[in-house]
Amino acid sequence: MKSQDLSTSFLFLRRVRALLPQQLFEKLVKKTNNARVYIVPSAIGFYFSFIAFVLFLIAISYGHNLAYFSTFLFFSFVSISAVVTNESVHAISVEVVDQIARVQPGTASPYRLRVINKSRKDQYDIAIECLGKTLILVDKLSGLERRDLFVDLSKLDLERGQYKLNRLSLSSRFPFGLFYAWKWMNVELKLLVRPKPLIKQVRCFDHSGQDFGGGSLSMQIGNDEYHETRGHRPGESLSRIDRRHSQRFNYPQIRVFTRESQEAKVYDLRGEQVEESLSAACGLLQEMSPDATYGFIYPGEHQFTLGSGQEFKEDCLDRLSIHSKSIVEFS
Amino acid sequence: MSRSLFYICWIFLGAGLLPFYNLHHPALIVVFCTIWALALIIYAKKVKLPKALRTVLLLSGGVFVWQDYDGYRSVEAAAALFSILAALKLYEIKTARDYFLFFLIFQLMMIAQYLLLESLMLLAFMVITTTLMCGIFMDLQRGKKDVESILQKSKRKVLFRVMSFSLILTTLLFFIFPRANFTLFRNQKTQTVNAWTGFSSELRPGSISEIMQNDQAVFRARFSNQTPAMPEMYWQGGTLSVTDGFNWNKNNRLRYLAASQNDVRGRYRYVADMAEVGGGSIFLLAPATSFKLLTLGQTTRRGLGDAFVSPLSHQKLRWSGSSNASNFFSNDPILHEDELQLPVEVRSYIREAFPQFAGLSLDRLQREIYLLFSKDFSYSLSPGAYTGSPLEQLKEFLEVRKVGICEHFASTMAIILRSFDYPAHVMVGFQGGDFNDLGEYWLIRGRDAHAWVSVYDSNGWRRLDPTSYVVPNRLIFGATEFGFTQGDFVQGNMGWFTAIRSGLLNDVLKVVDSTFYSLNLAFINYDADSQQEFLSSLGLKNWKRSWLKWVSALIAFVFIITYWFYSRGSGQNPWRSVNRSYHTFLKKLHNLDLNVDQAMPPYRLVELLQQHGAGSATISFVRSYAAIKYASTKSKPDRFELRHLKSQLSLALKELKGRK
Incomplete structure (x- = not known):
């Protein structure tokens, strides 16, 4: 979340920003942010440095040459490992391939990132982090390698909504874990976090397929020719269960008839429990047959649109994600 | 975490403490071994020890160390405590954080060990363990379940690069960082110093021959200008002036005085280094004219060149000194009456046995003793034990067996001289040594142990060596050559090294010893004076000591920045x-x-x-x-x-x- 920083440095920066042409400043920030590497000692690094300091005190107190040597050895290991840690992330950059990422909480939501090693040297143990969570840890990135990686954005544990992600962080503790170095990578990524799927009955009306958008609803159920079977959904009558198919699939299967299959279903998501309804709709969509025709009446709306197919399904899920949610920007 | 990592930690801990078992109480070693071995059994059997039991073990260990070492203030106690802590950490080692903590405790234990013992081996051990530890950290930092970095070639390369650059920076800082001539801990150690060279405050028949059996190096000395001839090279360690007729002891009435003598720079100037850690009498080239302790410690001296050192820290003693070519040492505070002490029956026996010696001048008496010893007596490294009262032993030596080693001849000669009213005493130390022409220093081993006599005449104290009457070659060629020609070494008394030595092997051993000595001088004995010499050799003689710390900081800064640029440059796209x-x-x-x-x-x-x-x-x-x-x-x-x-x-x- 964007926090208001009132520190002196921030205020100073704001004044400087006011003096500079806006475009130039933004360009400058973008450029330096991508290049600047931040580094801090880790807890182990602090312990290690503390031991080196104790050794140093011992060395000057006793005039002990082994203690001097150990002090300088520890100091050298610490300082050189700081340089290596810094270098590990310095030459690495990340690009987003798609501008929009759709995240399904609780389910792996792969998103493609391109990681580029601009250095000739191999780099190790690079973590790509976002909002304090490690998305992926890259074992090894060979010199000048570009690699497309799939990260699981569901690890971010975000609530339903739409988010704008302005930066990712690349971090490393390589080689010894004594330092933690990171740098921010500016990205422009929109996250659509879908509701958590919920298996729950949703109010449903059948709608004649020929009369899309007419608004006349009917309740004609299964009085014509048998068409196919599908998995049982909560709330459906047990009388429609096809025992033979259920035994075969080891799960209750419902008979679907020809006329019914061609009919559109309209799900009414209105009610007091908005989030629950949206989650139920999400669960429903996940189970939905690809050729089914359906539509949703979203909370606070009266209209619906019928449709079918994968694209329509994605549209519905996107609408479920952004429903009554404004964009939250992470910087 | 994988099993192999646990076993590595287990081996690390054993290798960190057990080779240095002699620095600790045997009880601690037993306790440590028990906990250490149990940790392995418990891990292998997958037994989980309750936390309460682990706490009890920890507290018991703490109490044990407290009692055994009289508190936690000494370095030995710190090493013991850390060793027990590290061993107990093995009982609950599980996550990466536990492993990190284990290695940090292990390093603290090793630091305490470094303070207990100064040795090149420990330096090498330190470099190896730190590198291995960093290799393991490479995996631990990312929560890996196995040790891969040490085996994975590309990561090993990174480790090697970091290690080599670290070693270069370490060496630079080590030599440049200013060394102080002071210590924050000026309290003198109260513990009894070890008779670490084998010499004690008394001389009994056979005690020197025991020292001579030891083939280990005692100290090394390098002369800066002229080197005395081998027969003149007497390294004096102590003066024994109280006798019961055959055995000799130090005169406790003679107190060691704080270093108050006016040191005069002598003709032969040298710097010497003990091979082992310890304190007590150190060895000065006789007759000593000046002496300066180069390591931290308190020195007491008394006339005739005895010096006694109580080191302030666990360091190998290093000292510089000089000596004159003269065999006389006139300015000493020893009472002559004390140097005539002799049991009445012994004096009577000698006077009766040698009535012809009565009334002779010192030179004549010396001549007579020479004739006595050179005629009938023989020298042997294994003369056998003399039994009975001191007088009986003396009689057996003079009348029956007539076989002895330097201490028998020195003791008998001093007794004869005292019997005829010449103040005399026995001096112990080393004579000669082996010259290493590659390193240009003298290596003094246990086999060079020697005893001789100091007698007072009108000019002062004079050194007389009755061994030269019996076996002059022992003094002319030194103990090594003499023993080799005499076949004593072949009999197995002096170590197999010398027995099988050939020209080539001898040269190889010289190279090894010379390298070892040079590295010791460079790393272990590097002090403020050595640093001054080092800077002078670089043409930076006029540099102030206070500048050095800033120079060290600058070197570290420049080195790291250079490494950074080098690292970036080598990683850039060549196109x-x-x-x-x-x-x-x-x-x-x-x-x-x-x-x-x-x-x-x-x-x-x-x-x-x-x-x-x-x-x-x-x-x-x-x-x-x-x-x-x-x-x-x-x-x-x-x-x-x-x-x-x-x-x-x-x-x-x-x-x-x-x-x-």
Whole structure:
């Protein structure tokens, strides 16, 4: 979340920003942010440095040459490992391939990132982090390698909504874990976090397929020719269960008839429990047959649109994600 | 975490403590071994020890160390406590954090050990363990379940690079960082100093022959200007002046005085280093004219060149001194009456046995003793034990067996001299040594142990060595050559090294010892004086000591920055400058409203430029770029190509500057 920083440095920066042409400043920030590497000692690094300091005190107190040597050895290991840690992330950059990422909480939501090693040297143990969570840890990135990686954005544990992600962080503790170095990578990524799927009955009306958008609803159920079977959904009558198919699939299967299959279903998501309804709709969509025709009446709306197919399904899920949610920007 | 990592930690801990078992109480070693072995059994059997039991063990360990070492204030106690803590940590080691903590406790234990013992081996051990520990950290830092970095070639390369650069920086800082001549801990150690050279405050028949059996190095000495001849090289360790007729002890009435003598720089100047850690009498070239302790410690001296050192820390003693060529030492505070002490029955026996010696001058008496010893007596490294009362032993030596080692002859001669009223005493120490011509220093071993006599005449105290009456070659050629020619070494008394030595093996041993000694001087004995010498050799004699700390900081800073640039440079894309030149060129074209796609092949660009009537320099640049980047099989452009491209670019830009 964007926090208001009132520190002196921030205020100073704001004044400087006011003096500079806006475009130039933004360009400058973008450029330096991508290049600047931040580094801090880790807890182990602090312990290690503390031991080196104790050794140093011992060395000057006793005039002990082994203690001097150990002090300088520890100091050298610490300082050189700081340089290596810094270098590990310095030459690495990340690009987003798609501008929009759709995240399904609780389910792996792969998103493609391109990681580029601009250095000739191999780099190790690079973590790509976002909002304090490690998305992926890259074992090894060979010199000048570009690699497309799939990260699981569901690890971010975000609530339903739409988010704008302005930066990712690349971090490393390589080689010894004594330092933690990171740098921010500016990205422009929109996250659509879908509701958590919920298996729950949703109010449903059948709608004649020929009369899309007419608004006349009917309740004609299964009085014509048998068409196919599908998995049982909560709330459906047990009388429609096809025992033979259920035994075969080891799960209750419902008979679907020809006329019914061609009919559109309209799900009414209105009610007091908005989030629950949206989650139920999400669960429903996940189970939905690809050729089914359906539509949703979203909370606070009266209209619906019928449709079918994968694209329509994605549209519905996107609408479920952004429903009554404004964009939250992470910087 | 994997099993192999646990076993590595387990081995680390054992290797960190057990080789240095002699620095600790045997009880601690037993307790440590028990906990250490149990940790392995518990891990292998997957038994989980309750936390309460672990706490009890920890507290018991703490109490045990407290009682055994009288508190936690000493370095030994710290080492013991850390060893027990590290062993107990093995009982609950599970996560990466536990492993990190284990290694940190282990390092603290090792630091305490470093303070207990100064040795090159420990230095090597330190470098190896730190490197291995960092290799394990490589995996732990990312929560890996197995030790891979040490085995994985590419990561091993990184580790090797970090280690080698660290060692270079460490060595630089080690030699440049200013050494102080003071210590924050000035409390003198109260514990009894060890008789670490084998000499004690008394001399009994056979005690020197025991020391002579030891083939280990005792100390090394390097002369800075002239070296005395071998027969004149007496390293005096102690003066024994109380006798019961055959055995000799130190005179406790003679107190060691604080270093108050006016040191005079003698003819033979040297610097000597003990081979082992310890304290007590140290060995000065007799007759000593000056002495300075170079390590931290408190020195007490008394006349005739005895010096006694209580070290302030666990360091190998190092001292410098000088000696004169003269065999006389006149200015000493010893009471002559004390040096005539002798049991009445012994005096009576000697006077009765040698009535012809009565009334002789010292020179005549010395001559008579020479005749006595050289005629009937023989020298042996294993003379056998003398039994009975001191008088009976003396009688047995003089009348029956007539076989002895230097201590028998020295003791008997001093008794004869005292019987005829000449103040005399026995001096113990070393005589001669082995010269290492590669390192140009003298190596004094246990086999060089010796006893001789000091007698007072009108000119002062004079050294007399009755061993030279019996076996002059022992003094002329030294103990090694003498023993070798006599066949004593072959009999197994003096170690197999000498027995099997040949010319080649001897040379190899000399090289090894010389290297060891030089490294010791460089790393273990490096002090403020050595640093001054080192700076002088670099032509920086006038540098102030206070500057050195800033120089050290500067060196560290410059080194790290250099490493950083080197690291970046070696990691850059080799074609970076070529690409940058081309991008600059395309940018210039863009400014001239000729938008060229970066993906456009250079030959197509050449055609385009020709269509637009571009000049020869512009076209030449693009062709050069294409030739360097695409028509070559090189993995990176060479310096000349880069220079050529740069000049082409400047010409092209100059040409484009005038165009619109």
